[in-house]
Amino acid sequence: MADQQNTGGVTMPSKPPPWNDPVVRSIVFQIVALILLAWFFWTIFQNTLTNMETRGISTGFAFLNREAGFGILMSLIEYDESHTYGRTFVVGLLNTILVSVLGIIIATILGFVMGVARLSDNWIVARLASIYVETLRNIPLLLQLFFWYTAVLQALPGPRSSLKLSENIYLNNRGLNIPKPIFQDGFEFVWIALLVAIAGIFVLLRWATKRLDETGHTFPVFWTSVGLFIGLPLLVFLIMGLPLNFEVARATRFSLSGGANLIPEFIALLIGLSTYTAAFIAEIVRAGILAVSHGQTEAARSLGLRHGQTLQLIVIPQAMRVIIPPLTSQYLNLTKNSSLAAAIAYPDLVSVFAGTTLNQAGQALEIIGMVMAVYLSLSLGISFLMNLYNKKMALVER
């Protein structure tokens, strides 16, 4: 009953007819899928070409060299209307990066504080942190942005009656006015001193570890590093004769002039993004710390390790393994969420390039394609790094 063939003395099971052969079926299926996909894209491609011709939209990236003709509220590099569309892309990108990086830093600090606070012995502290997390997580980010922008920042007084936060720092509805640093000759040495201090900290770390191994004595590395980081540049600064001036705002007839101004759109976006993401980070940190089994703490304390040592050597290293993957996910979310800037007119990449430039140049395909490519490469890049990190840090098991 078995279908057997003889192939040179060895009996092999016979091949089924092609329509039943799973290998053949799988290949056919995939080819059909590819053909369908190709046809789908081809149809879209054709339609697009026709439609663009009808509407007189050109293709290609030549538009990037055309003059933009519009101003941008905030730019980290030189920009005015006479610059190109290509430059608007760069300006928008830099603004996105600025608010994302700052947002990530603030959100991380705030998130870690809130996460640890939720685990506090003190009931009030724990409850307040919980309220923070549960409130901000369940309200849409866009609503929070509008709240900060409209209800808070626009409700501030005009420049003439600014709130004075401290000497030379003013808050009004045009933004936050801080003294603008003007670097003078000789300040380069301060930057160099800073770099030297950072290098010095690394050397210090190595030396202290070696000393711990050899003599068993610990060294207050943290405070020494802080001292070095601040002290050395400060020393050079004084030696060079204080080569730093500040331009501060002065009241004119109608407003304030001078100083560096951070526009309210930026502040609202930064506050909204940071506080929102911090709520999620808090939960991640809390889960990470709770994930370290209590037995670890018990074993460490039984061995005589003090509370701080237990945290530093046993709990936090293990917690970080659990924390870091979802943490990077949140960083990515924050970066993507920065695109909500379009709703409150902060000139980020989407708002400037996929907004104003798109409206004027009309080349939707190229523009949106470029924007999506930027975010996509960012996501994929960070995912890739994260996978590498995960592989490296995985607990070695059988």
Added chain:
Amino acid sequence: MTDSNWQPAPSLPPPAATVGWIGWVRANLISSFSNSVLTVVLGVAIIYYGWQILDWALFSADFAGVDQKDCESSGACWVFIRSRLDFFIYGFYPNAEIWRINVMFGLLAVLIIPHFFEGFKHKKLFGWLLITAFPVVSGILLLGGILGLEPVETDKWGGLALTLVLAFVGIVAALPLGILLALGRRSDMPIIRGICVCFIELWRGVPLISVLFMASVMLPLFLPEGVNFNKLLRALIGITMFQSAYMAEVVRGGLQAIPKGQYEAAAALGLGYWKSMRLIILPQALKLVIPGIVNTFIGLFKDTTLVLIIGLFEVLQTMNTSITDPAWSNVAVEGYVFAGAVFWVFCYAMSKYSQALERKLHTGHKR
């Protein structure tokens, strides 16, 4: 050594200073010096600011009235909310037809509320109705045009009704697509797997805004001459594509959690790929990831606010236009607090439900 007359000792109550509310206070509020200082400082701050907030929101607030003139006090102007409430909920829907939206809300409540009760027998049936019959019935109700109902164009839809439509259709459409993508990503066929991975990573890697822009601006270009989708449909397509990628990852997690033995048993019984998926694997996998699906829904519910950027009047936008309406001034805080509270109630309830489900499923799922 041992006393043969030994009797078990009685259980005594604990020392008074360690239990009851005294014990609780000692342990949680004043267990150390720094703790005590913290308690005092925070306690004072809470009482002080809490009182001010309560005063603004309740004691000095204006509840009664019709327009801005009735908001004279320094407290919250809830009159604003009351007078604009219809707009927040129904958008631009014609007044005469609002009963249809109310019927939809009613149906939703009937289908959802029983899930919160432990002993309810027909959860599964109601769940199915929720994702199959309910969207169809709601669509008919809202669109009209048949069964003697007045047609109402989609650009008149707005407010909370629109938010719910967006969120619901988004999830209902994204679920089957997500399941297919998850299955595809786990497929042995490299081309299929490749297509699915690309699709998923593409939509997960870009912000929703860019997807909405794409749907809004590029979709008309992709379609043949003459075919045009209205704004709502474009937004829905964008949202569905976007959500299906996230849904795919959630379902994939469920598929991975099913022990290999299940796949093997189904195969051993002679069930082909699709049959074993439909009858054995997917029912288990989906049940496992219901909390994940609810979480995705919560995210989508919050994300529906983004459609205001392409000109749809969901609930946040109705709030925005009301706030900037010249008939009202200085009501931004009240408006956003109210809108925030509405969202918070929905999302918090859903997240609590999802957590409760997760606990129940975890204990129920014995390996």
Added chain:
Amino acid sequence: MSDASTTESNSNDLAIQMIDVNKWYGEFHVLKNIDLNVSRGERIVICGPSGSGKSTTIRCINRLEEHQRGQIIVDGTELTNDLKNIEIIRREVGMVFQHFNLFPHLTVLENLVLAPMRVRNIPRAEAEKTGMEYLERVKIPEQAQKFPGQLSGGQQQRVAIARSLCMNPRIMLFDEPTSALDPEMIKEVLDTMIELAETGMTMLCVTHEMGFAKTVADRVIFMDGGEIVEENEPNEFFDNPQHERTRLFLSQILAH
């Protein structure tokens, strides 16, 4: 009674003194009037049904649990909320846990040298030398560079014992050290514990391994319902249980 910093004269031979120790979890009275004295070099086995409070008792000794009434004096130092006393005591008392609790992110050797280096400030070279000596004593020196996840349960527990010993404790507490092990690995751990006992270490062991109790223990204590029901030297204890409860428990334990 005795104040915090005593000299040796008072309780020179007593490693552990527990006087009228009572503990509550909320309303639940979990330890009732525990009176227990352990002399230096003595080996004690505590047994009893689950929930009887035996683990809780020994966990009170190194302050992993707090007692609400009574006194505990370890090696002449009284156990109170005073952090300084607690740390002194924890240095002299070693503990081996049911679930090993090795630090998974450190190698075996790093597990052993961590506390000596950080608590007793011993230089790394010396700590590693001591660590390797103890690893050899527990018969797994070749595992020094491996991670705990790569070891079997029995090996992990032996590393855990070595880790505690590296701190040179004067008292060793064992909380059901073999309960989480597969049967074939129980022997290797018990052998290690027997060897340790032969060096004269003061040991307090919560366990169900009655063979071990017969071989090594100077005293067996039976606890039930949060109090000490019976204590005796092993032969008397097993052959001649005085109470109903003890007899019932023994019949369940020794059934196989």
